[in-house]
Amino acid sequence: VDLVDWEHVVCPGVQLEPTPGHTPGHCSIHLTSNDAEALITGDCIHHPCQMTRLDWCSSADSDQAAGQATREGLLAKYVDSDVLFIGTHFATPTAGHVKHLDTGGYWLDVGNVAP
Numbered sequence: 228v229d230l231v232d233w234e235h236v237v238c239p240g241v242q243l244e245p246t247p248g249h250t251p252g253h254c255s256i257h258l259t260s261n262d263a264e265a266l267i268t269g270d271c272i273h274h275p276c277q278m279t280r281l282d283w284c285s286s287a288d289s290d291q292a293a294g295q296a297t298r299e300g301l302l303a304k305y306v307d308s309d310v311l312f313i314g315t316h317f318a319t320p321t322a323g324h325v326k327h328l329d330t331g332g333y334w335l336d337v338g339n340v341a342p
Contacts, residue, residue: 246271246301248294249287255301265311265322271297273316278302278325279332302333311340 233245233254243254249270256267271294272278273285281298284291305312305325312335313322323337 246297248290248292248297249285250289263311264309265313266301266305267313268301268315270315271301272314275314275317275335278334279328281332306333 231243233243235243237243240259242257242259244257244266246253246255246269253270255269255271258265258267270285270287273287277283277298281295281302284294288294302325306327308325310324311322312325314335315321317335320337320340322340323335324340325333326336328334
C-alpha cells in the first residue's frame with residue numbers, strides 16, 4: 228500500500244478529492260477528459276435525500292460532523308456547474324448536475340445527461 232496526498236493525481240485526468248467524514252481519509256474521484264469533468268462521490272453522500280437534508284448522516288459515518296461539512300462544501304462547490312456528479316450509492320439514474328432548491332438544499336438534475 229502506498230499512502231498518497233489528499234489531492235493525489237493518479238494519472239492525467241484522474242485526481243483524488245478529499246471528502247472526509249465517512250471514514251478517515253475518504254476521497255472522491257475527480258475525472259477530467261477533454262472539456263468534460265465528473266465527480267464520483269464514493270461514500271460521502273449515500274442517498275439523494277442527503278442533498279436536501281445535509282444534516283442527515285449515515286450511521287456508518289465515522290465522523291458525522293465532518294460528513295455534513297463535506298456534503299455542504301462539495302455541493303456548494305459543484306452547484307450549477309457542468310461537472311457531472313455521480314452518486315455512487317444512488318439508485319438509477321446515478322449521474323446528473325447539482326442544482327439549488329428554491330426551499331434550500333440541493334437536488335440532482337438528471338435531465339440532459341448523455342447516456
